[in-house]
Amino acid sequence: AQSVTQPDIHITVSEGASLELRCNYSYGATPYLFWYVQSPGQGLQLLLKYFSGDTLVQGIKGFEAEFKRSQSSFNLRKPSVHWSDAAEYFCAVGADNQGGKLIFGQGTELSVKP
């Protein structure tokens, strides 16, 4: 069965510091991978996605993620965090034979110190 693990429940970084949020998935074939962000009291916004091709994908708000098949990972990165990046981040995985369904990780809450 597909699964997604986000090992870090809560991360705190200083403003201006770099950020890496971890995501590991379990799936036999090549998955479709997504990162979403949720600000407090809001819905989820798609940050970026990987379907195929270049394993380094760029998203909105200066985020990027790298697909590493050998490590079953899709980690999210940002070189310099802004206070407005404080939010909860969700990794999700989908696949061709799943009727468009996504499996979400538990989420990582990001706090940003001034």
Place this chain on the structure above:
Amino acid sequence: DAGITQSPRHKVTETGTPVTLRCHQTENHRYMYWYRQDPGHGLRLIHYSYGVKDTDKGEVSDGYSVSRSKTEDFLLTLESATSSQTSVYFCAISVAGGTLSYEQYFGPGTRLTVT
């Protein structure tokens, strides 16, 4: 903006009462989904629809039913609400790209409290 609205946005109800949540989309997307969000669990799929009158169960479907009589509306019903169904409920639609791309876009959510 994928044109998704949810109603109501907030609701408090008593245990044992029926509750219906509505998801409305304006762009004729074929796939629609209902999730619940609880701390420590991320989002979990309740039910989804792949067309009018075509629905299927997700991983946490017990106690919930859905209906889709029109492309634009996807209703989630709690037949007899329980305190364990206190949660934030999100509707999503799936956007098909050149090949079915599975990108999902989410509504603003409904916060449901069962007392």
